[in-house]
Amino acid sequence: MKLTTRGRYAVTAMLDLAINGGSRPVSLADISGRQEISLSYLEQLFAKLRRGQLVTSARGPGGGYRLARSGAEIYVAEIIDAVDESVDVTNCQGKGNCQQGETCLTHHLWEDLSGQIHDFLSHISLGDLMDGRGRRPSQQMTDGAFQTLSIR
């Protein structure tokens, strides 16, 4: 998982959609105007969001995008995953050159770490953000979640 400005753009746009989208779809031109993101760039992002089943689209006048589910059921992690896709798994894959198992060691470590952050963001929904809380109390990060975060 990466945390970059693109993910921020996507979360921003989706939140705009959650706030401004009632029964009617919201056009990208509207989001572009409100959030000051280039229209063409939004088109690229929403192509990915649609592929990721996070939004549905309607063409023609009065058309635009809607959330595919309620905001309470769309999590920040999903949005970021949809637009940031591939976490590159650079080093020491097929190559057997991991001396003392160390190159792979730190690689796994980092994967676990980013997995924890992913879990964390998986508990924050658009609805939570609109309601003014980061996360539902019922979905709490437990110490158990950290068992896997270790050197292998």
Next chain:
Amino acid sequence: MKLTTRGRYAVTAMLDLAINGGSRPVSLADISGRQEISLSYLEQLFAKLRRGQLVTSARGPGGGYRLARSGAEIYVAEIIDAVDESVDVTNCQGKGNCQQGETCLTHHLWEDLSGQIHDFLSHISLGDLMDGRGRRPSQQMTDGAFQTLSIR
């Protein structure tokens, strides 16, 4: 806060230092060999880590770098901050064009969100990683930490 491969490089290198550095300093050439990171690139990273007071250096034969503190007192967030520095605060700063307070709204939202992740990584030390646990049980993320995560 950004989470990129550069941060991963830095955490990897620091963990290598924590593991392989006893009483003697560890040379960048050694880390470069073990972790397969270009020496010159490591030099750039360690210049930042040194400015960030995370390592100390010793020149000459037998020289190298040491952790500035014990691994138990160096946190992942510090390492990433030291090498990834500036979080760009792009939109709607001095410009008063935040319609309905919304552009700033999502901006703050994202800042808060990355703040939470920062806090999270502030509780994981190199020592914790070496011991095979992500975080000390005593330093637990509480629900209270999420009070600030809201739309403003």
Next chain:
DNA sequence: CTTATTCTTGACTAAAATAGTCGGGAATAG
């Protein structure tokens, strides 16, 4: 003192990712 080692610094380059542009389409409401 000399030498090899290692950090220190700055400028430069290459490659990749990010952000944005452009032009042509296809669907559809009015």
Next chain:
DNA sequence: CTATTCCCGACTATTTTAGTCAAGAATAAG
């Protein structure tokens, strides 16, 4: 029909990341 809006691919510019290179300063060891 026509204007609106999504859709799609190719293209470009900018920034970031990763890596290179060269010169220099400190210092341990012979």
